[in-house]
Amino acid sequence: MIPRAAIEEILFRADIVDTISSYVTLKRAGSNFGGLCPFHSEKTPSFTVFPGTRSFYCFGCGAGGDVITFVMRAENLDYPSAVEFLAQRVGITIDHEDKNATGALVNRKRVYEMNLEAAKFFRQCLFDPALGEPGMQYFRSRGLSSTVIKRFGLGYAPSDFGLLTRHMLSKGFGEEELVTGFLCGKSQKTGRAYDYFRGRVMFPIIDTTGNVIAFGGRVLDDSKPKYLNSSDTPGFKKSRNLFALNYAKDECSEQMILCEGYMDVIALHAAGFGNAVATLGTAITGEQARIMAKYTKKVIISYDSDEAGQRAANRAMQLLGEVGLDVRVLKMHGAKDPDEYIRKFGADRFRHLLGQSKTGFEYKMENILAKYNITAPDEKIKASGELCNIIASVPSAAEREVYIGRASSALSITSDALKSDVERQRRKLIREQRKNESREALNTAKNYGDRVNTDAVKNVAANSAEETILGLILTYEEHREAIASGKIPLCAEDFFTDLGKRIFEAVMELHNNNEPFDPAYLGERFTPKEIGRITKYKIDRGQLTQNGADVLQGAVEKLKSEKMREEEKKGGDKFASLRRKQQLARDLKNKNSNS
Numbered sequence: 001m002i003p004r005a006a007i008e009e010i011l012f013r014a015d016i017v018d019t020i021s022s023y024v025t026l027k028r029a030g031s032n033f034g035g036l037c038p039f040h041s042e043k044t045p046s047f048t049v050f051p052g053t054r055s056f057y058c059f060g061c062g063a064g065g066d067v068i069t070f071v072m073r074a075e076n077l078d079y080p081s082a083v084e085f086l087a088q089r090v091g092i093t094i095d096h097e098d099k100n101a102t103g104a105l106v107n108r109k110r111v112y113e114m115n116l117e118a119a120k121f122f123r124q125c126l127f128d129p130a131l132g133e134p135g136m137q138y139f140r141s142r143g144l145s146s147t148v149i150k151r152f153g154l155g156y157a158p159s160d161f162g163l164l165t166r167h168m169l170s171k172g173f174g175e176e177e178l179v180t181g182f183l184c185g186k187s188q189k190t191g192r193a194y195d196y197f198r199g200r201v202m203f204p205i206i207d208t209t210g211n212v213i214a215f216g217g218r219v220l221d222d223s224k225p226k227y228l229n230s231s232d233t234p235g236f237k238k239s240r241n242l243f244a245l246n247y248a249k250d251e252c253s254e255q256m257i258l259c260e261g262y263m264d265v266i267a268l269h270a271a272g273f274g275n276a277v278a279t280l281g282t283a284i285t286g287e288q289a290r291i292m293a294k295y296t297k298k299v300i301i302s303y304d305s306d307e308a309g310q311r312a313a314n315r316a317m318q319l320l321g322e323v324g325l326d327v328r329v330l331k332m333h334g335a336k337d338p339d340e341y342i343r344k345f346g347a348d349r350f351r352h353l354l355g356q357s358k359t360g361f362e363y364k365m366e367n368i369l370a371k372y373n374i375t376a377p378d379e380k381i382k383a384s385g386e387l388c389n390i391i392a393s394v395p396s397a398a399e400r401e402v403y404i405g406r407a408s409s410a411l412s413i414t415s416d417a418l419k420s421d422v423e424r425q426r427r428k429l430i431r432e433q434r435k436n437e438s439r440e441a442l443n444t445a446k447n448y449g450d451r452v453n454t455d456a457v458k459n460v461a462a463n464s465a466e467e468t469i470l471g472l473i474l475t476y477e478e479h480r481e482a483i484a485s486g487k488i489p490l491c492a493e494d495f496f497t498d499l500g501k502r503i504f505e506a507v508m509e510l511h512n513n514n515e516p517f518d519p520a521y522l523g524e525r526f527t528p529k530e531i532g533r534i535t536k537y538k539i540d541r542g543q544l545t546q547n548g549a550d551v552l553q554g555a556v557e558k559l560k561s562e563k564m565r566e567e568e569k570k571g572g573d574k575f576a577s578l579r580r581k582q583q584l585a586r587d588l589k590n591k592n593s594n595s
């Protein structure tokens with residue numbers, strides 16, 4: 001456990017507005033601050049920081065919590081690591097009372113140590129002529145110098161089931177750890193650990209603070225899978241990291257090059273383009289797009305020139321555009337990827353190509369024009385239809401105007417004709433969007449699709465009573481005391497949803513231990529998404545004026561009667577309804593005799 005005093009110190013010293021300001025541009029709005037949410041894509045700010053309650057909440061995506069929760073989400077850290085991160089930032093040291101209890105922190109650190117040791121091992125193998133020849137041959141055939149190989153810490157995993165495992169065991173790492181860290185697999189027959197990466201050149205993935213967080217391994221021949229990547233481990237989430245960002249972050253303030261493969265990135269860095277990164281064997285995610293937006297203004301997508309690459313580019317264009325980046329796409333001819341292009345034509349030609357990269361619209365327009373034979377009237381109509389669809393989805397009227405002009409000259413159709421088509425299509429899009437929005441609002445209202453509290457949808461009335469109760473006890477000491485003293489009879493078993501029950505138990509435990517209460521102390525026991533929900537309960541309550549004991553009493557009664565009705569439904573008990581009435585009468589009597 002992290003000592004309570006340390007958390008209190010951090011909450012006090014790491015001012016929430018200061019801390020969040022280094023991630024989000026905040027503007028004062030009354031006593032609070034607002035800005036664009038760093039956790040989802042938005043154009044109008046729904047992210048709010050409340051200095052009074054040392055909390056934040058996004059009314060768009062439901063992210064919320066205290067300064068520790070914020071750092072957990074923004075820096076992709078678990079709870080103990082986020083506490084450590086903030087402690088370093090504000091310059092305090094935490095004395096861990098019980099080292100074993102900080103399991104997550106130890107695990108994460110161990111995974112990094114383990115990976116670093118493995119990376120050294122793979123590199124030694126590569127430079128060992130007896131073991132590493134196949135790997136070295138591969139890198140040489142791709143034109144990599146020793147300097148580049150060393151700079152990226154590249155290595156080689158020999159074709160052996162036990163070489164790495166034995167080395168790691170001799171360094172004091174356990175089999176279980178090696179399996180958790182994804183360096184070893186576990187034999188189903190013998191239960192023993194064996195080397196996961198075999199006969200592969202190894203690419204260590206290093207985060208922006210210099211930790212080796214994972215590995216990608218590529219085969220040397222055509223066998224499958226071509227790339228093997230570490231699965232998500234305690235120190236690593238594929239969707240939140242980029243290959244070579246540790247180097248690119250210092251050279252990409254103007255623009256960044258996004259590639260598909262590790263070899264593309266390495267070839268680009270070696271040729272002097274230090275601003276290249278790649279996703280980790282998966283399609284780009286929204287989180288990666290937001291990470292890129294933190295470091296740069298413009299991204300040039302430089303994917304493979306085959307059809308799969310082009311499809312992936314379309315998807316990337318959309319995600320990167322949504323986070324407000326200026327997105328360009330590179331069109332390569334005569335080579336399948338940037339690595340091959342540079343080897344064939346040299347760095348200067350590639351630099352020239354970068355300068356000619358197309359905007360998303362130009363790129364899509366070219367693809368459409370290439371697809372149709374626009375001298376034939378019916379094909380020209382199809383091309384015009386597709387172009388109008390794309391233009392219609394552009395939010396800025398000025399941009400639409402420019403694109404209509406381009407399309408008009410490319411298709412030789414008057415801009416007036418295109419304009420009326422675009423506007424009609426746009427009205428249709430807006431209608432559809434409104435329909436979707438209202439459907440979503442309706443579903444949210446009924447708790448459909450609630451992934452944080454999955455039980456809520458099963459009994460909307462019970463859940464709403466729970467939200468009232470939790471909002472009240474999270475905010476008011478007197479309500480916690482009323483429940484603790486039995487003045488208002490309520491226990492964990494009365495709760496209908498599992499999340500509600502867990503929040504109730506945690507809050508009452510803090511209260512009963514006579515500890516000062518702050519929702520921030522709940523952070524260790526709930527996921528960041530759940531903390532967001534807890535913050536919402538509190539904020540919803542804060543916006544209401546009726547927060548007295550009668551409201552609490554009413555919600556408790558409602559919850560109990562709903563809970564009993566649910567049990568009747570389950571048990572088909574015909575006397576249950578009678579018992580429910582008796583119980584309510586008893587509760588009422590207790591309440592009157594208590595007050």
Ligand SMILES: [Zn+2]
Pocket residue numbers: 037038039040047058059060061062063
């Ligand atoms: Zn948000």
